[in-house]
Amino acid sequence: MDSGNMAWMLTASALVLFMTPGLAFFYGGLVRAKNIVNTIMLSFIAMGVVSIVWVLWGYSLAFGPGGSFIGNFDHFALNGIAADDGETLIFVVFQMMFAIITPALITGAFAERFKFSTYMIFLVLWVTLVYAPVCHWVWAADGWLFERGALDFAGGTVVHINAGIAAVAAAWLVGKRRNIDRGVEPHSVPFVVLGAGMLWFGWFGFNAGSGLAANALAANAFLVTNVAAASAAVSWTIIAQIKTGKFSAVGAASGAVAGLVAITPASGFVDVVGALAIGIGAGAICYGAVLIRAKVSLDDALEVFPVHGIGGIWGALATGIFAVEAIGGTAGLLEGNGAQMTEQFIAVIATLIYSFIVSVIILKVLDVIPGLGLRVSEKDEDAGLDISLHGERGYVHDGAD
Amino acid sequence: MDSGNMAWMLTASALVLFMTPGLAFFYGGLVRAKNIVNTIMLSFIAMGVVSIVWVLWGYSLAFGPGGSFIGNFDHFALNGIAADDGETLIFVVFQMMFAIITPALITGAFAERFKFSTYMIFLVLWVTLVYAPVCHWVWAADGWLFERGALDFAGGTVVHINAGIAAVAAAWLVGKRRNIDRGVEPHSVPFVVLGAGMLWFGWFGFNAGSGLAANALAANAFLVTNVAAASAAVSWTIIAQIKTGKFSAVGAASGAVAGLVAITPASGFVDVVGALAIGIGAGAICYGAVLIRAKVSLDDALEVFPVHGIGGIWGALATGIFAVEAIGGTAGLLEGNGAQMTEQFIAVIATLIYSFIVSVIILKVLDVIPGLGLRVSEKDEDAGLDISLHGERGYVHDGAD
Amino acid sequence: MDSGNMAWMLTASALVLFMTPGLAFFYGGLVRAKNIVNTIMLSFIAMGVVSIVWVLWGYSLAFGPGGSFIGNFDHFALNGIAADDGETLIFVVFQMMFAIITPALITGAFAERFKFSTYMIFLVLWVTLVYAPVCHWVWAADGWLFERGALDFAGGTVVHINAGIAAVAAAWLVGKRRNIDRGVEPHSVPFVVLGAGMLWFGWFGFNAGSGLAANALAANAFLVTNVAAASAAVSWTIIAQIKTGKFSAVGAASGAVAGLVAITPASGFVDVVGALAIGIGAGAICYGAVLIRAKVSLDDALEVFPVHGIGGIWGALATGIFAVEAIGGTAGLLEGNGAQMTEQFIAVIATLIYSFIVSVIILKVLDVIPGLGLRVSEKDEDAGLDISLHGERGYVHDGAD
Amino acid sequence: MIKIEAIVRPEKVNQVTAALLDVGCGGFHYQNVTGQGRQQGVEVFTGRGGQTATRAAMPKTIITTVVQDDQQATVVEAIIAAAKTGDEGAIGDGKIFISSVSDAIRVRTNESGEDVL
Amino acid sequence: MIKIEAIVRPEKVNQVTAALLDVGCGGFHYQNVTGQGRQQGVEVFTGRGGQTATRAAMPKTIITTVVQDDQQATVVEAIIAAAKTGDEGAIGDGKIFISSVSDAIRVRTNESGEDVL
Amino acid sequence: MIKIEAIVRPEKVNQVTAALLDVGCGGFHYQNVTGQGRQQGVEVFTGRGGQTATRAAMPKTIITTVVQDDQQATVVEAIIAAAKTGDEGAIGDGKIFISSVSDAIRVRTNESGEDVL
Ligand SMILES: Nc1ncnc2c1ncn2[C@@H]1O[C@H](COP(=O)(O)OP(=O)(O)O)[C@@H](O)[C@H]1O
Ligand SMILES: Nc1ncnc2c1ncn2[C@@H]1O[C@H](COP(=O)(O)OP(=O)(O)O)[C@@H](O)[C@H]1O
Numbered sequence A, B, C: 001m002d003s004g005n006m007a008w009m010l011t012a013s014a015l016v017l018f019m020t021p022g023l024a025f026f027y028g029g030l031v032r033a034k035n036i037v038n039t040i041m042l043s044f045i046a047m048g049v050v051s052i053v054w055v056l057w058g059y060s061l062a063f064g065p066g067g068s069f070i071g072n073f074d075h076f077a078l079n080g081i082a083a084d085d086g087e088t089l090i091f092v093v094f095q096m097m098f099a100i101i102t103p104a105l106i107t108g109a110f111a112e113r114f115k116f117s118t119y120m121i122f123l124v125l126w127v128t129l130v131y132a133p134v135c136h137w138v139w140a141a142d143g144w145l146f147e148r149g150a151l152d153f154a155g156g157t158v159v160h161i162n163a164g165i166a167a168v169a170a171a172w173l174v175g176k177r178r179n180i181d182r183g184v185e186p187h188s189v190p191f192v193v194l195g196a197g198m199l200w201f202g203w204f205g206f207n208a209g210s211g212l213a214a215n216a217l218a219a220n221a222f223l224v225t226n227v228a229a230a231s232a233a234v235s236w237t238i239i240a241q242i243k244t245g246k247f248s249a250v251g252a253a254s255g256a257v258a259g260l261v262a263i264t265p266a267s268g269f270v271d272v273v274g275a276l277a278i279g280i281g282a283g284a285i286c287y288g289a290v291l292i293r294a295k296v297s298l299d300d301a302l303e304v305f306p307v308h309g310i311g312g313i314w315g316a317l318a319t320g321i322f323a324v325e326a327i328g329g330t331a332g333l334l335e336g337n338g339a340q341m342t343e344q345f346i347a348v349i350a351t352l353i354y355s356f357i358v359s360v361i362i363l364k365v366l367d368v369i370p371g372l373g374l375r376v377s378e379k380d381e382d383a384g385l386d387i388s389l390h391g392e393r394g395y396v397h398d399g400a401d
Numbered sequence D, E, F: 001m002i003k004i005e006a007i008v009r010p011e012k013v014n015q016v017t018a019a020l021l022d023v024g025c026g027g028f029h030y031q032n033v034t035g036q037g038r039q040q041g042v043e044v045f046t047g048r049g050g051q052t053a054t055r056a057a058m059p060k061t062i063i064t065t066v067v068q069d070d071q072q073a074t075v076v077e078a079i080i081a082a083a084k085t086g087d088e089g090a091i092g093d094g095k096i097f098i099s100s101v102s103d104a105i106r107v108r109t110n111e112s113g114e115d116v117l
């Protein structure tokens, strides 16, 4: 790997890492003030736990030799990777950052009521049993979806659909929050936008880094990433404005994230016109999905499925529609390659089914283990998780301190 | 473009994008708590709207072939840019980030009272009719200022003087805020400094990226950028301290921004001694400009003209004074090339006049279009724009939520 | 320097600069709300003052030719560095960022009570008399510790032990804060985690940039940096949970920082297994050090010595233990090179003694100079430093504004 | 006219205010306070998260409503029903203080007296 | 001695407090509260910005001043003049409550009674 | 029953509340307010940090405790001792207001009267 590509991959890895604190603030701003510490901590501790899992066995399961379904333990603790093999080392690092943020995304579904101790174990199990296999299917050279030719440049299926559907499982099993009939006003809109800004910034590493090189493909990925985020932010904002008469900043931020989600699988395959279509579509579709989600009884608190699940599905299909052969080497539906759509469908469905089922199993098991369980007590939920689980108040402004 | 240069330009583009959320927080901290969402949103939505304008026609008008005044529509929707032309693609991206932040800078002038719907249209018109032409003059190969030899390494005229004088037009036409006779205390000093930190960080991409390569010139630009920011922060802080007896953190942050503004045009041409002079001068001059601005009746709410306008003018002239031939290939006044000062003057004056007049016309037109208008109602202004325009409160800490 | 290495060093320099605002927020969140502006400002102004000192004489003293103890003034104002010598220019920049954050780290010790005017002079003196020499010893080609072969890849001794022991001197001489018997609750846990996220992100530049190239060594440094931060965050969190029953977010953030500190000297020498050991150790050791510090009467307000001093010592020794010859060219104790431990010990002890003594002398002198003095008045301390020294309130949310 | 001040757990505010409207209160206002009574302290982390300290003063919300004298019993009952934890109640559920108000004036209309409530 | 508590729109605080000083009030204090009266709710976004909900409880500020009995009329008038929206007033302009205070003590000097105000 | 409201410097809250517990107060609550009395203003920066303005209204904390009538003197004394700056006191140390409370009810138990305090 030449120094230029290495320079970019080091940077891209740092950028993707920075997305997880970004997510902490994006999610943190959306909850009530009494749960801010907990919400931030759900993301932050993922940086801790998942990094360890990844270097011990996660990477090996995801990218080690094995079968078409999952790798093996050959690279346990990065065994067998030479100290001067920069290409592999930086790939381990870059992929680690993806493994961190994926389960952190799920936490939006069960915000404001999940047991923290159980969550730490959930992280270990979910990365091992769900993330690593799906990652292997899509990105490992011998993964079955990779071999079929499903396109997922930067993680539409592996990261977003995967997290989105696991979020459904989690929201369902942990149950509805107490006392939210009046709706929950985000306690800090600035934090939501700060988080969105950090995510947008970091996403350039996510998408433009996924070609593992600093070349024209990376520049294109960067361009379309920005355009999709922008157009989804605008489309969500305008649609919400038409419906309510107000320009929601949280909506603009959510739209940007929806656009970023949708362009993720497509960023190595589409041009700027495709990006505009994907972005505008993402803003509209995910906004609609949020409205529908509000009508069903599933308390996916921070809309993980409507944004990451639906946004990811839209992106995966849109990749099949708008792929431009001159860019990523594969033509899409609009260039006459309808077959690609089938592969995209298969990847989506397979991820949805596998991730949902295994996530349910993991959560069910954690629920019945004595001393664990998914949900905090009513008393702790009412008082807020910050005081009850973390012994910390988010903000202390009173005269006494 | 080799992988090293591409790596740096990808990074620099991400850094410049990150400046806009930085600006959102810098400005957001300075306003009253009831307008925080609006202020942040003015910057954030620019990332949306301008990105779309830029890839559709903005880039083409700014850098497409045309005349010495403006480009044409040849590259509408990036038409004619090959998928493997990384050099052009990353240039489109890098320049897009400049087009985003420039109108976002203007928003400081009309903070706390501008109609948001009108603003979204203003963004489209201003980038098209003011930003694109001025950008063409200065940076396109056939731009008239470029051909005359005016020096503007990273956007002193294109970005800062341009935004600064448009800010005067906007503050003048939208009128004074209600009820500010007691002065407005920044509602969140931490956000001001957070924003300044993000701006300072992102500015390395702005200036050190403007040579479009990772080489000694970039390293020098990085160095002088940091030195000018630092010395302006210190000079503003000390001068304000002498005058008032207090060390204002907002002053230190404003000084840093003033220094960054002033070094922007110079960063490819001066050495570290020039940077110290430019920085110290920027802190003193912009501080004085703020005091003078407070004496005239123009309610440029967040001091856009004193900092970006005056700072930009000082930087443009200082470039002519301190340019070192060994660095950027052009000598300045101190090295005996007095003629360069003339070019710098012409660029400054041309930008001031053109941007002011066209900004006034745009705003006047928007003011009279039925259903638009520049200013929110008194009731909305009093209640705060967050609730009235955005349906959101910045901070919700009360017991009920 | 090829474009790839230059690209990475530009990026790494920006990342390290970004750590100082990160530190401002990390520290700022930990203090009481009435001192937030002051605490942030202590870090922010270091970006101003130290940058100036560094380019004028700091770099020259640290890296100019001279003796084994300190450089000389040959490179005053960067005299003699050619405009096209990118390699030296970027080295000046990269090292400048280290010189900025080191004294900023010390400020945690005397938070909430130090005189700001005295602090600005302290910055100049400390960087000149303590930082520059120690930096010279360890990193200059003719530094005596460098010549002996002490290993410090990215600044365990130069930055962390150095700041940590100066913090002891400062906390001791400035004395205990008033009215803290009930303990101080951090006033903003979100800011603490934001700061920790920014630090973690920036630290990739710190450590992976310290090889001055984008190569396998940088990738390894990046990897072990992340792993150590992660494992220390987890170990601190779990140990604190076992002791108290709560999952402290401030603890997780502090653990991450402790891990980052400890891996700093080791990051160019150890592999992932070493990083896990160093990280887990750092979390446990620094947590214990905080508990012990709370028992002695030294009011090192934000635990600079327990985290940076003890964490840095652990890292320096652990480098000697876990160094892997295949990575950094030097074997450690576990590979049979016990002699390395001796060098590590000498570097630690020398830094502790020199930094402590000279810091004490500087502070004593500042204390007795009329008009200076270390500590604010009781009245100013009680009212909070924000209002009394800075004329600013951190947060203004009352109806009147 | 009397003023009823109820200090309750912050998480009960929505229930209590809904209950006030149900029994015909014309208005109310509430704000966060820090309060201490018999409630046992909670442990919070101090400093850098190593040490903990016990804080007995806890976040509470005080809800104030001015009503006619004869509404006292109804309103107090409504507040208690809404603010109590479970059937048993729990320490820290709060207190209600009653005091007299001599007049009330509506800013908009200059009206005064009981009609204003 | 009487206590005058005025619940007003937050944006009126500067005017009201200036008016208090004008009519010779010796001091006051104010704080943000959330209040609900007849004022119609405003629509706010909830959750991720898709849905909206109506909130009738709105940010208000309560200004408290303790004055001598005979100042009641002057002070109330001053507050009304400063706090009213336009000439007509608007729903939500606020309310003023009067109650009696039995004593006032100055911490600095231990003085008590009307001189303290 | 009387209500004692002490407006003190924010930095004195811990001392005052400790003093309240010492003299046997059953509970209290406190909150931040902005207050103005005779205290001279402080200069603060406005806008972008160039200009300054004088603000006379300063952050204060109001501590409220309801006690039995006969505790008035003890409690007031305790507050003054804890809230005063130095031996002399300083302008801005605060004020204490006393008013009467007609009843107190404990949410948890429905008890009322002096036992509740
Ligand atoms: N005497 C008092 N004066 C003012 N406030 C009080 C008083 N006693 C209790 N409070 C307030 O009521 C809250 C609940 O009181 P507490 O004694 O904890 O509950 P309980 O009455 O159920 O035992 C306290 O946190 C405090 O805010
Ligand atoms: N009975 C009451 N008790 C306490 N506060 C009240 C009461 N009625 C109104 N308020 C306060 O006064 C504010 C203004 O009341 P509102 O009824 O909206 O205005 P208006 O009196 O102009 O119709 C409310 O938001 C609330 O804070």
Ligand SMILES: Nc1ncnc2c1ncn2[C@@H]1O[C@H](COP(=O)(O)OP(=O)(O)O)[C@@H](O)[C@H]1O
Pocket (backbone or CB within 6 Å): E025, E026, E027, E028, E029, E064, E065, E066, E067, E106, E107, E108, E117, F007, F034, F035, F036, F037, F038, F039, F058, F060, F090, F091, F092, F093, F094, F095
């Ligand atoms: N008449 C009053 N009504 C209500 N609050 C008052 C009154 N006078 C003073 N205060 C409050 O008491 C605080 C201290 O008053 P101040 O006059 O500054 O102190 P001192 O009594 O020592 O001269 C003020 O900031 C204000 O909050």
